[in-house]
Amino acid sequence: MSTTLSSSLESLLNWLSTLTLGQIWLAIYNPPNKLSVAILLISLSIKMPEYLKRWQTWRASKRVVDFKWPVPKEAFKSWQGRIIERPNLFSHKDDESLVPPENGKTGGDERYHITCYDPATGYHLLTLPLLSAEEVSAQISKAHAAQPQWAKTTFAQRISFLRSIKAWVLRDMAGIARVACRDTGKTEVDAVFGEILTTLSKLDWLINYGERTLSPQARPGNLLLAHKVSKVHYQPLGTVLALVSWNYSFHNVISPILAALFAGDTIVVKCSEQVAWSSMWFVGGIKACLRACGLDEDVVQLVVCLPEVAETITRNELVKHITFIGSEPVGKKVAAAAAEIMVPTCIELGGKDPAFILPGTDLDFSASTWMRGAFQSSGQNCIGIELFLVHRSQYSRFIEIMTPRVSALRPGYDVGSLISHTPIQRLESILSSAQSSGARILSGGKAHHHPTYAQGAYFEPTLVVDVTMDMDIAQEELFAPVMTVVPYDDVDEAIGWLNKSRFGLGAGVYGKSQAECRRVAEKLECGMVAINE
Structure with a gap:
């Protein structure tokens, strides 16, 4: 009873x-x-x-912790550095005075360095000693050791950390943008759009939806399992690796860190050597926030090393996931190395994103959108517009609208520099080949010699028209301030042209009819399509 x-x-x-x-x-x-x-x-x-x-x-999740992370003096507009005559990653080999004496040797062996510089001015920022394979492995081990304790933190603690980072970005956005500008050569407008706003958007999503996304979720079963309860539980992977590109030096470094830490993982970030100076400062800000929140700063590790050393990272068995943003050849190497140790990867490679302009589109209305799509960050944008397909009925009008706009762009003011001088010769060669095949260059088309910053890596904003899809310029990713225009007569034929490309990152479709835009978007073989955006 x-x-x-x-x-x-x-x-x-x-x-x-x-x-x-x-x-x-x-x-x-x-x-x-x-x-x-x-x-x-x-x-x-x-x-x-x-x-x-x-x-x-x-x-607890609403708690915002204030912390200080001073903006480096090199980021201020008034700062003037030493001008490097032929700036590149290895300028210190031509001029040994660029290497501080205390950084020349380590343990009796010569230490490798890279020269950090501003590509817009040629100013020397720092000559940085690189990590050896053993030092990189030690940092991975440090992140691995910190992960079990980090996985025990609550969502409230992680959200509080994200809120604190967001407060820092909002408070010091001008300084953050200037640091990104100094290391990449981009304009402050481009830095605000591409670095600050995108990072704030990522933070807001994680703060508002991250916990809900990672919380246990019930799953329905069949009739035979009606007496059972099925749930999906999301567990941290462990230590993850992010190999990130240089074109958005703040967002590309910070974004995987935020996602990994929120998921309970620790992370090792291998930044591009081109933006090592800014990456060190950005990751330093993350670590400063972790300390202020009473959390372990070892959960984030930044490595700066040569590509041959980076190959050892992708084969390290303590790494449980790899994210890569970069070129197609390097992406293949990363995927192959990860396959050897059976580690999942997420790889974002190059693109040749088109703007598909349908007949009857309001050209004047969308002109500013297309200008930003082509010339933001000097065209060094994986989902920037590399190709404009314009219907023959509006082709002349499109050229009429765009020619004065492109010609008016001022290098160093409206459009920043390239990341280095390295791409310039290739760009001039591709444009020359297109001209020889019948294309016309209406503006730009060559390197720009800045009157104040002679060592700056500038390329003139370029408008090239009468391009056909069999030209290299229509098939190769340029990653440069070049607006390439292709006329077409039949919409479905043009869809076929685009679907033959080996690239399939994204596309944009523009037109008056939403139904027709959706029809075209559904036929394009690519990862994402924007409509009238």
């Missing part, structure tokens, strides 16, 4: 605990009898600890 009573009481308490606060509140204001009120009060007392815990968690 006692056992039966105990079982019944347990069942009653379980039922009471399933009542929501709304049900309890409604019933109190509409009590049918005293017994019902008593039951509801008991239920409320059972649920109260849970609601109290939820309130405390919510309050």
